[in-house]
Amino acid sequence: MCLGLVLGIFASATGAQTVPPAVAADQPVELRRLIRRFDFEERKGGNFEDMPRHWFAIGREARTSDASFLKKNLHDVLTHRDGFPNYASIGFDTRQPHGGEYSLHLGLNGGDTGVFIEVGAVRAVPGSDYQITTLLRTTRLTHARARLVAYLIDADGHRIDASLAASKPVQTDDQWQTVSVHLMGDYDKAAWIGMQLEVNQPELAPADALGKHRVLYKDIRGSAWFDDVAVWQVPRVSLGSQSKFNVVRAPERPELRWNVRDVSGHELFADLAVFDDRDQLVARTQRRVDSTKPINDAWQPELPRYGWFTVKLTLHDVFTGDRIRQASTMVVGQALVKLLWLPRELDVSHAQRAPFAIDATGMDAAHLRLLPVLLQAANLDAAILSCWEPATGRNDMGQRQELLEELIEPLLSRGGKVTLSLAPLPGELVKAQDDPGHGPMPLLVSAPQLWRPYLVPLLMRTGQQVRDWQLGSTDIEGAFALSDLKGLLDTIRVDFRGLAPDPNLVVPWRVDQARRLPGQDQPTFAIQVPPNVPPRHIAAHTTEWSDPPPARYVLHLRTLDPRVYSTSNRAIDLALRMVHGWESGAAGLALPGPWTTGDSRRPEVQPEAALGVFSAVTQRLAGRRAVGRLPLGDGLQCIIFDKIDRSRSRPGEPTGLLVAWAESATPARARIDMLLGGKPVAVDIWGNRRSVPLVDGRHQVDLAASPIFIEGIDADLARFRAGFAFAPAFIESVQTPHVCKLTITNPWSRTISGTVTIGDPTHWQIGPRRSSFTVASGQSLDIPLNVHLPVSEVAGLKKIVARFEFTADQPYDIDLEAYVEMGLRNVRCDASLAVERDPATGKDDAVVTQVITNRSDKDVSLYAFAALVGYPRQERLIPRLSPGESVVRRFRFPGGAAAVAQHEVRAGLRESAGPAILNKVLTLDAAP
Numbered sequence: 001m002c003l004g005l006v007l008g009i010f011a012s013a014t015g016a017q018t019v020p021p022a023v024a025a026d027q028p029v030e031l032r033r034l035i036r037r038f039d040f041e042e043r044k045g046g047n048f049e050d051m052p053r054h055w056f057a058i059g060r061e062a063r064t065s066d067a068s069f070l071k072k073n074l075h076d077v078l079t080h081r082d083g084f085p086n087y088a089s090i091g092f093d094t095r096q097p098h099g100g101e102y103s104l105h106l107g108l109n110g111g112d113t114g115v116f117i118e119v120g121a122v123r124a125v126p127g128s129d130y131q132i133t134t135l136l137r138t139t140r141l142t143h144a145r146a147r148l149v150a151y152l153i154d155a156d157g158h159r160i161d162a163s164l165a166a167s168k169p170v171q172t173d174d175q176w177q178t179v180s181v182h183l184m185g186d187y188d189k190a191a192w193i194g195m196q197l198e199v200n201q202p203e204l205a206p207a208d209a210l211g212k213h214r215v216l217y218k219d220i221r222g223s224a225w226f227d228d229v230a231v232w233q234v235p236r237v238s239l240g241s242q243s244k245f246n247v248v249r250a251p252e253r254p255e256l257r258w259n260v261r262d263v264s265g266h267e268l269f270a271d272l273a274v275f276d277d278r279d280q281l282v283a284r285t286q287r288r289v290d291s292t293k294p295i296n297d298a299w300q301p302e303l304p305r306y307g308w309f310t311v312k313l314t315l316h317d318v319f320t321g322d323r324i325r326q327a328s329t330m331v332v333g334q335a336l337v338k339l340l341w342l343p344r345e346l347d348v349s350h351a352q353r354a355p356f357a358i359d360a361t362g363m364d365a366a367h368l369r370l371l372p373v374l375l376q377a378a379n380l381d382a383a384i385l386s387c388w389e390p391a392t393g394r395n396d397m398g399q400r401q402e403l404l405e406e407l408i409e410p411l412l413s414r415g416g417k418v419t420l421s422l423a424p425l426p427g428e429l430v431k432a433q434d435d436p437g438h439g440p441m442p443l444l445v446s447a448p449q450l451w452r453p454y455l456v457p458l459l460m461r462t463g464q465q466v467r468d469w470q471l472g473s474t475d476i477e478g479a480f481a482l483s484d485l486k487g488l489l490d491t492i493r494v495d496f497r498g499l500a501p502d503p504n505l506v507v508p509w510r511v512d513q514a515r516r517l518p519g520q521d522q523p524t525f526a527i528q529v530p531p532n533v534p535p536r537h538i539a540a541h542t543t544e545w546s547d548p549p550p551a552r553y554v555l556h557l558r559t560l561d562p563r564v565y566s567t568s569n570r571a572i573d574l575a576l577r578m579v580h581g582w583e584s585g586a587a588g589l590a591l592p593g594p595w596t597t598g599d600s601r602r603p604e605v606q607p608e609a610a611l612g613v614f615s616a617v618t619q620r621l622a623g624r625r626a627v628g629r630l631p632l633g634d635g636l637q638c639i640i641f642d643k644i645d646r647s648r649s650r651p652g653e654p655t656g657l658l659v660a661w662a663e664s665a666t667p668a669r670a671r672i673d674m675l676l677g678g679k680p681v682a683v684d685i686w687g688n689r690r691s692v693p694l695v696d697g698r699h700q701v702d703l704a705a706s707p708i709f710i711e712g713i714d715a716d717l718a719r720f721r722a723g724f725a726f727a728p729a730f731i732e733s734v735q736t737p738h739v740c741k742l743t744i745t746n747p748w749s750r751t752i753s754g755t756v757t758i759g760d761p762t763h764w765q766i767g768p769r770r771s772s773f774t775v776a777s778g779q780s781l782d783i784p785l786n787v788h789l790p791v792s793e794v795a796g797l798k799k800i801v802a803r804f805e806f807t808a809d810q811p812y813d814i815d816l817e818a819y820v821e822m823g824l825r826n827v828r829c830d831a832s833l834a835v836e837r838d839p840a841t842g843k844d845d846a847v848v849t850q851v852i853t854n855r856s857d858k859d860v861s862l863y864a865f866a867a868l869v870g871y872p873r874q875e876r877l878i879p880r881l882s883p884g885e886s887v888v889r890r891f892r893f894p895g896g897a898a899a900v901a902q903h904e905v906r907a908g909l910r911e912s913a914g915p916a917i918l919n920k921v922l923t924l925d926a927a928p
Contacts (some may be wrong), residue, residue, distance in 0.1 A: 081515055245607060381417065758770075759803060844895065
């Protein structure tokens with residue numbers, strides 16, 4: 001049988017993830033940690049019974065000669081367990097062995113099926129951790145799932161319930177798969193190890209929103225095979241930092257603290273590595289450790305920047321032996337933790353951060369108690385909390401009330417905000433719903449006698465402090481479908497106002513659902529933005545919510561699937577969702593719990609990367625609103641934000657913020673290159689700051705897919721840039737005068753006056769080149785221009801550069817840029833340049849290919865041409881091109897390969913009887 005297994009991940013004593021030994025068959029040291037193994041090859045040793053030694057079927061009488069078997073409590077419980085019919089097929093099987101001749105088969109025949117190992121078969125040592133592994137293969141399981149369950153047993157044969165660990169229910173589609181669980185040695189009374197191998201039908205989850213309306217499908221037939229059940233003794237490993245939540249804020253530096261206890265007494269080798277959000281190694285330390293005594297150690301890694309990191313501690317068992325001349329190692333354990341290192345807190349008030357909330361609905365009570373301290377560590381001040389848990393009963397309301405008050409008080413005392421959500425509903429209310437898909441609103445109106453015992457105590461005691469009450473989960477789309485939504489809300493509002501002074505109802509919605517309820521007395525809407533809505537589309541989805549009268553809405557942002565997208569891409573996507581959502585005019589942004597929770601016996605919360613991004617971007621956006629867009633060119637995006645209340649700023653202090661990123665521009669063009677005013681500082685999505693250099697009077701910032709936040713800019717100057725425009729944006733390439741205009745907008749609170757001089761393009765005839773202007777505060781001015789294009793002008797995007805000299809709150813002397821496209825509206829010309837070998841001459845020719853399409857509704861007559869230095873100009877007549885018709889014209893320059901390596905090719909079109917002319921310049925590098 002194969003022992004070369006790579007075993008699965010399990011949770012350590014601190015909730016850190018840990019990996020058990022990975023051993024190879026040619027390493028005899030494996031026997032030092034392998035406590036017991038069941039390979040089910042007992043027929044070779046004389047066991048001709050249906051069942052392996054020490055294993056018994058769950059739910060049926062045990063076949064054993066041990067008269068005291070049922071005197072052990074666990075044996076009695078498992079052999080009389082309901083739901084496991086005694087006619088299911090269980091026992092040795094030769095159809096699906098793994099490596100040997102036999103495996104253990106569990107066959108479904110309705111109900112569940114399973115086996116357990118008798119008390120006393122596998123001894124446990126208190127204080128030692130164990131890893132239980134098995135190979136599993138399932139077939140024909142559509143709804144049922146197989147799993148491995150393990151636990152510790154005391155000397156009296158009672159299961160230590162707190163030690164129970166179960167694998168995830170799995171079905172393997174006829175493939176062998178390793179399944180494992182980890183047992184923590186925290187129990188002094190542990191004497192034995194218990195195991196169960198099971199195939200279970202689906203059961204109704206207590207928190208299922210559909211409750212009694214959920215239809216559960218079950219399998220009548222199906223099979224699972226188990227093989228190589230092994231019990232390994234592994235080190236007890238814990239890994240963390242000086243922060244209970246592994247959230248560290250500057251000026252503190254992260255200090256990693258780890259301890260190991262290994263009752264085997266073997267020498268260990270520890271490898272501690274830190275990886276960033278791009279999975280790049282950024283710090284590492286290695287050392288030998290003596291495991292004859294508990295190990296407690298600490299290390300302060302030199303991290304290159306703020307951000308989110310994965311810390312991985314790997315333990316190797318160091319060994320030598322007579323058959324091994326050199327020291328060797330094998331992995332006997334790993335611990336994984338997530339670490340968030342945040343920059344120093346900025347001067348942003350708690351009230352300004354209050355619109356940015358963490359959605360903690362559905363979080364269990366044990367982990368919920370950790371929330372206020374975690375939010376404080378992450379510099380966040382708002383949370384959405386569940387009024388109840390699914391298991392909350394009427395008699396539990398006093399305890400639940402105390403917990404909520406314990407959570408609410410620290411948040412509100414520092415100027416934060418709390419929203420209480422009616423999701424998930426207690427089990428009694430779930431069962432009473434006629435249609436759970438519509439949420440709790442119909443029930444609040446139709447069955448006050450049911451909900452009042454749950455909600456009245458909360459409203460009366462917390463309604464003085466908490467104003468916002470969310471009527472269900474944003475994961476349920478049903479509020480939109482309610483026919484009498486306004487009537488339901490009016491009734492609920494009257495009920496709530498009788499118990500709380502000024503309640504604000506929050507209605508769950510989806511961003512792809514149309515707005516309803518026009519009128520003045522509107523609720524707040526909690527609008528879910530699912531991952532399939534790209535960040536750039538958020539504004540389009542929310543436009544109608546800003547129409548008069550504008551609705552108040554909070555965007556609940558869902559992040560990308562971690563199984564599909566990398567951590568870095570998910571972080572960038574979340575930052576863009578926040579930026580676009582805040583630009584849309586949302587009253588708030590909410591993020592569902594950006595953490596993972598540890599073992600329920602030791603409640604812990606570990607930060608996900610989303611928590612760091614949400615914290616850092618909140619610091620940038622809090623207290624600011626979008627005031628415009630700054631055009632940077634194709635493929636680049638830039639939003640201007642300014643402080644909502646400038647009066648709180650010091651005189652002369654720059655209040656503006658630019659958020660810029662490259663959406664599709666090439667790296668060569670992905671740059672801000674202009675005077676931004678003030679003393680700008682660039683900040684990334686994790687809060688890392690760097691000054692922006694001033695080169696020849698212009699600030700330069702390279703852009704990428706991840707947004708950059710540029711603080712300390714002159715917001716009015718940025719808005720002045722954004723208000724500068726050249727019109728029309730498209731100029732027809734014809735040899736007739738063009739009437740154009742420059743537009744100037746004054747964002748300052750005073751009148752501005754000065755001069756504007758048009759520089760580039762210097763070869764265009766523009767009149768006038770220089771103009772004086774005076775613009776009142778908040779007003780715009782159009783300056784008319786006459787433009788003549790040169791005959792040789794090449795089609796494409798053209799940059800208009802204008803030098804402004806004026807006085808506002810201070811003197812300004814700056815260049816502004818605008819872009820205009822030049823071409824033919826009604827004719828499209830796609831041209832390409834290539835080098836082709838002429839079979840007749842053996843020479844490499846230069847070949848220009850033009851595809852010409854008539855996009856107008858009339859016939860056109862054209863000349864197509866191409867010119868290369870050293871060759872005669874070539875022309876081809878297109879006497880009549882009908883609407884929608886396309887033609888191809890080719891121009892060959894014999895032996896022109898050498899010429900196009902040194903010179904560009906000029907190609908294009910001209911009207912045979914008109915002023916239009918289109919020029920294009922082709923090079924080999926630029927050819928499509």
